[in-house]
Amino acid sequence: MRYLTSGESHGPQLTAIIEGVPANVPLSIEKINEQLLRRMKGHGRGRRMQIEKDQVQIAAGVRHGKTTGAPICLVVENKDWAHWEKIMSPSPVNPDEYEEKRRVARPRPGHADLNGALKYNQRDMRNILERSSARETAIRVAVGAVARQLLEQFDITIGGHVLRIGEVEAKPVQVSMDELIQITEESPVRCLDAEAGQRMMDLIDKAKADGDSLGGIVEVIADGLPIGLGSHVQWDRKLDGRLAQAMMSIQAFKGVEIGIGFEAAARPGSQVHDEIVLDEQKGYARSTNRAGGLEGGMTNGMPVVVRGVMKPIPTLYKPLKSVDIDTKETFEATIERSDSCAVPAASVVAEAVVSFTLADALCEKFGSDSLEEMKANYAAYLSHIKEF
Ligand SMILES: Cc1cc2nc3c(=O)[nH]c(=O)nc-3n(C[C@H](O)[C@H](O)[C@H](O)COP(=O)(O)O)c2cc1C
Numbered sequence: 001m002r003y004l005t006s007g008e009s010h011g012p013q014l015t016a017i018i019e020g021v022p023a024n025v026p027l028s029i030e031k032i033n034e035q036l037l038r039r040m041k042g043h044g045r046g047r048r049m050q051i052e053k054d055q056v057q058i059a060a061g062v063r064h065g066k067t068t069g070a071p072i073c074l075v076v077e078n079k080d081w082a083h084w085e086k087i088m089s090p091s092p093v094n095p096d097e098y099e100e101k102r103r104v105a106r107p108r109p110g111h112a113d114l115n116g117a118l119k120y121n122q123r124d125m126r127n128i129l130e131r132s133s134a135r136e137t138a139i140r141v142a143v144g145a146v147a148r149q150l151l152e153q154f155d156i157t158i159g160g161h162v163l164r165i166g167e168v169e170a171k172p173v174q175v176s177m178d179e180l181i182q183i184t185e186e187s188p189v190r191c192l193d194a195e196a197g198q199r200m201m202d203l204i205d206k207a208k209a210d211g212d213s214l215g216g217i218v219e220v221i222a223d224g225l226p227i228g229l230g231s232h233v234q235w236d237r238k239l240d241g242r243l244a245q246a247m248m249s250i251q252a253f254k255g256v257e258i259g260i261g262f263e264a265a266a267r268p269g270s271q272v273h274d275e276i277v278l279d280e281q282k283g284y285a286r287s288t289n290r291a292g293g294l295e296g297g298m299t300n301g302m303p304v305v306v307r308g309v310m311k312p313i314p315t316l317y318k319p320l321k322s323v324d325i326d327t328k329e330t331f332e333a334t335i336e337r338s339d340s341c342a343v344p345a346a347s348v349v350a351e352a353v354v355s356f357t358l359a360d361a362l363c364e365k366f367g368s369d370s371l372e373e374m375k376a377n378y379a380a381y382l383s384h385i386k387e388f
């Protein structure tokens with residue numbers, strides 16, 4: 001499977017085309033919209049989230065509630081477009097009315113503004129920020145929701161939660177996948193530890209009052225995966241690498257860990273590797289899951305556990321120094337609106353990109369022309385593993 005997205009933050013819409021989704025997968029628009037709604041929630045978001053009401057339209061590839069095997073086209077409209085029609089118009093505008101007044105000439109430290117302006121030769125940095133904006137994650141969550149519905153057919157579930165915001169870290173909590181999903185839905189910061197969750201909210205409020213922003217750490221867990229998705233044989237087929245790339249492609253994500261991740265550097269091998277056991281029900285299994293479900297670039301049948309680090313939001317009310325590209329003078333940035341912390345929303349985006357990457361690996365392994373073909377291949381593979 002592959003997908004592309006297009007669309008600007010304040011343009012009319014975001015669009016995605018997904019290719020390679022098997023035919024005959026039941027696809028519910030409501031389930032896609034549920035995921036879109038999850039992404040819009042979360043303590044710390046700015047005023048834009050009160051304007052948007054993300055809902056998907058399916059423009060191709062689905063008929064009577066099922067995929068046809070054709071490319072799927074998804075659309076999410078930007079409600080804010082109504083306020084930006086002139087500024088974002090694809091047709092030429094009168095330079096006296098627009099150019100000097102509305103040009104963005106002041107790059108924000110931490111955003112794509114300056115690098116993109118230089119690279120694409122754009123003296124109006126709006127042409128960069130519109131596309132670098134994480135508004136694009138709305139359509140990626142829609143794409144992930146399609147992938148998730150394919151994974152559901154194989155009883156694979158995905159959940160995510162927030163482990164850290166700024167200096168506040170959640171205590172480790174042992175819960176089932178169902179509990180994880182339920183508890184995180186009820187928490188405004190998608191945190192399993194209620195006490196830490198409250199402190200996270202207080203910290204976000206303080207950062208907002210100070211004109212500052214916060215980052216954090218999110219964790220995504222995928223349960224129910226068979227052994228052998230991905231491959232050890234070529235660098236670009238290793239599933240751990242593909243998951244890391246997917247996570248790092250989320251705006252503001254700066255690091256990824258799988259399983260115990262960086263902690264592995266501090267431990268001896270005997271406290272890192274997961275012993276192999278033969279379970280009557282499950283077959284080959286592991287007594288621990290420090291590898292986070294991946295060895296040799298392949299799933300090992302244990303839950304896949306991926307964490308990502310999000311840096312604090314770059315657009316700050318508390319100004320950082322930058323240089324005006326017209327006057328060449330130093331200025332301190334002032335802004336109109338921004339999120340103070342988007343880590344809870346980003347955990348939903350992380351679930352989406354992990355869902356897509358895993359669904360892609362599932363299609364590769366089991367053939368992806370139709371769901372029936374995939375299911376037959378999957379069942380045959382499970383018997384092979386049982387007998388092995
Ligand atoms: C869900 C989400 C919401 C975001 N909201 C904002 C925001 O309101 N203001 C902002 O400056 N950056 C925001 N960002 C981060 C920027 O989009 C990101 O830092 C920027 O595109 C530069 O890319 P980089 O941080 O990956 O280098 C958000 C990121 C995510 C994932």
Ligand SMILES: C=C(O[C@@H]1CC(C(=O)O)=C[C@@H](OP(=O)(O)O)[C@H]1O)C(=O)O
Pocket residue numbers: 009046047048049052132133134135136137138251337338339
């Ligand atoms: C619109 C979304 O996030 C936006 C991501 C973003 C950025 O710079 O990444 C900047 C803000 O946009 P605006 O300047 O219009 O308020 C966020 O609101 C969204 O998540 O749907």
